[in-house]
Amino acid sequence: MPLDPFLAEKSRLLDGLNWEDAQADPEAMARFMEYFSDPGEWSMPDVSVEDRTVPGPHGEVPVRIYTPRHEPRRALLWLHGGGFTGGNLEMPEAHVVSAELAARAEALVVSVDYRLAADGTRYPVPVDDAHAAWLWLAETVRPQSVPVGLGGASAGAALALSTAIRLRDQDEPRPDALLLAYPFVHFPTPALDDETAAGMRDLPSLLRFTTESIEGMVRNYVGRLTDLPAAAMPGAASLDGLPSTGIVLAEFDDLRPSGDLLARQLEESGVPVRTYLAAGMPHGHLNRGPSLKEVDRSLDFFVSTLSG
Structure with missing residues (x-):
């Protein structure tokens, strides 16, 4: 299908814009923000929110904990995207996704403010932070014997997969x-x-995403384009023994072939895998609210994955 009609109508607002314009020019920023307005206003579901820190090898790691109204039946560690260099706990891909999954799946959700690849910080520091947050969550929920998931979006999905591989290997x-x-x-x-x-x-x-922008993300994250550690771009790593995986794909996404290939690799490795294609969506559609139908459906797909 073509680009979602709601987004297609709004995409004209982005014509001729780049990220530098949006940050430097108030009029450009207003166009950018109008593009990201949703069909309906999002309201916080009935979950409580707590900010705290957990110990990590590079210092304290900030996390935000979302607790559903009723006793949690499962738990999830969630990692936002942002090309390894951006993003925070406030962005919809962190805050809205975490709150929605906490409510819909009756899950304790921990969103991680991992260190970004900036100012000399590189791989494996963001993975180290995710790993530390995972170990803290696993220890916290172990007495309740609830199933625990690990997930993320875009670059955060890479961090989640790298963390899962490390947990398996260690x-x-x-x-x-x-x-x-x-x-x-x-x-x-x-x-x-x-x-x-x-x-x-x-x-x-x-x-x-252009070839140059993709190379820039990798170079900034790892420090080079050659001799990359398999666990940095974990599609190159052994995937045997990983848990059941649900993958949400965006139809109009230059990075979609990475998700498609990962699904085939997991299947070949004997890992149970399901995919959901968000029709008409560009990359990063979880940075919008569930009033957009494909965001709502993507969240429900993740609920079904987390619920087994």
Whole structure:
């Protein structure tokens, strides 16, 4: 199908814009914010929220804990995206997703404010933070014997997968499920199929990932483009023995081939895997609220993955 009609109408607001314009020009920022307005206003579900820190090898790691009204039946560690260099606990991909999953799945959700790849910070520091937060959560919920999932979006999905691989290799408590939204886990990233590439040709540049921007994310995260550690871009690692995995893919996403390939790799490795294709959506659609139908459906897909 074509780009979602609601987003297609709004995409004209992004014509001719780049990230530098949006940050420096108030008029450009207003256009950018209007693009990200949703069909309906989001309201916080009935969950409580607590900010705290947990110990990690590089210092304290900030986390935000979402607790449902009733006794949690499961738990989830969640990692936002942002190209390894951006994002925080306030962005919808962290806050809205965590609150919604806490309410819908009756889950204790811990959103992690991992250290970003900036100012000299590189791999494996963000993975170390995610690993530390996971061990803290696993220890916290172990007495309740509830299933615990691990997930993330885009770069956060890469961190979640890297963490799961490390837990397996170090024989530490493992997640019961992986929840990965539009994962970026391969470099070089596989090419789009011809039909999808044609459908994306007229999208504004702000909705696209170029070869240069993908290389820039990897170079900033790892420090180089060659001899990459397998666990940094974990699509190159052994995937045997990982838990059941649910992958949300965005239809109009230059990084979608990475998620497609990961699903095939997991299946080949004997890992139970399901995918959901968010029709008409660009990369990062979980940075919108569930009034957009494909966001709502993506969240429900993750609930079913977490619930087993």
